Amino acid sequence: MSLTDLSGRVALGIDVGGTNTKFGVVNHRGEVLEKGRIKTDDYAEVEDFVDALYENIRPLIEKFGTKASFDGVGIGIPNGNYYTGTVEQAPNLPWKGIIPFADLITAKFALPCSITNDANAAALGEMLFGAARGMKDFIMITLGTGVGSGIVANGSLIYGHDGFAGELGHTIVKPGGRKHWSTGSEGSLEAYASATGIAITAKKMRAEFPSSMLNQYPEDAINSKTVYECASKGDPIAIEVFRYTGQKLGEALANFVMFSSPEAILLFGGVIKAGDFILKPAKLHMERNLLPIFRDKVKLVFSELDEADAAILGASALVWEQKSK
């Protein structure tokens, strides 16, 4: 860390997840200068959480001498609404109802605060510091426990009229298909392409094929990591689990491409560790479902950001993006 970095402008990036909250001090070059974390689910009340966050971040702020170096706080948080600064009915957070999250942060930190959902923050991070640098049109898909997305068109995030745009994980890829464990919808992308969805597919397929290596694990050990282990060892059923997942993902991606014609689709999150097992069928089925004018044009790539820092970078990008408008 150079003196130049310390004397320059910085932003606070905070990534609030259901279990952990990560935070960091980020400079204009996208370097995470300081970082830390607290447990999200230790705090039943959001006010206690914000207090704890402040107590943990204060030493970092003091290290930089003055709050005046900070341009603001950017936060990625499930169901975070950019327009209203509220978090609304987030199923994976301990706090229910409509929470004025940005206001709570500003009141405590005395800094301007912008929030958005975690996938939008990730998209911003990629645009400013990652694989989407210089792109004006791209789609970020996060494949984790759930499937999230952030859509950039004409160089700006699409928030929609109410701040809730980009719920691509909940678009239907197979009408009347697999029922979603939480929303109840049938055949959504998330029901197939999330880590949760992959585990469901794997459990079904191993039951049909007793010879599959997947049957060597207890039920609760079946997840995208163990499926990957079996696929890497050549188990055809594990490979088929990812191929099927990739197909559903690719079919969905084709529809997204015909919507906003992005230069690239960026994939991010734990599921992409499956690599070509998912990427190749996803690419194949995306191309097959596209009109000829869209074919062989869209880059389908993995995020370049270090996963540990990406969420913090993305959240801090919200501060820079805000200021550049």
Next chain:
Amino acid sequence: MSLTDLSGRVALGIDVGGTNTKFGVVNHRGEVLEKGRIKTDDYAEVEDFVDALYENIRPLIEKFGTKASFDGVGIGIPNGNYYTGTVEQAPNLPWKGIIPFADLITAKFALPCSITNDANAAALGEMLFGAARGMKDFIMITLGTGVGSGIVANGSLIYGHDGFAGELGHTIVKPGGRKHWSTGSEGSLEAYASATGIAITAKKMRAEFPSSMLNQYPEDAINSKTVYECASKGDPIAIEVFRYTGQKLGEALANFVMFSSPEAILLFGGVIKAGDFILKPAKLHMERNLLPIFRDKVKLVFSELDEADAAILGASALVWEQKSK
């Protein structure tokens, strides 16, 4: 027409269709002051078409005294690319390959020219002069012989990185479903919700139900107009044709809403003459397929523009939109 209108700034709006080309002189208030048309398919060569267009429009320009009153030419044309000014591989136009359409027009008319596809032009027309006035986020769906779309987010049309965004008619609503007569894709929205798709549905259903009123027409008279006649007289099969069409449309609309979270979806084109026969099931199935946070928020409305003028207005809006950037 007042003297004020004549002395003000005007734009030339041109709507090029497969059969007819309509043109008009439009003022800032969205009034079509003069208009005319020529046959598109009379001209095997695009140069001859542009010459004929100029000869037909020249009297209108002279009526306004000087070309200096004209801010430019806006053109809605199938497969028109906003970025390149070219028309690429348009299946319904007589001219094949990649045509430098905007350049040809500028060379002949000595006026700046912007082009886009017809559905994008319609969306601009609605934003400047129609049902989407004041909206920053909406989707326009044109339901005619085919299904087109124009998407506005953050107050701007989404063109995508290559100018081809918004091909929502070709998104897949039913994987493995009805094969498209031209693209060969299976289960696209256009295969069900276009006038062509409705005729196919009607022919299938009347074959299954000999008692349907639809069987009183010869095969080539089955189209959305005759289906509407039968539905209006209470024929349950004709009503079911529209209900099924509306269901497929509604399922697709739900996916679009979760993409860009628009304030409204505007429907336009010949098919909407079916009114509530399509609108009610479309609304029902859109809402059913939405996540709760999107429900009962999106207006699903018909275009307010006079159909005869809408295409010209939309094309001219391209000139105004361009200038306001």
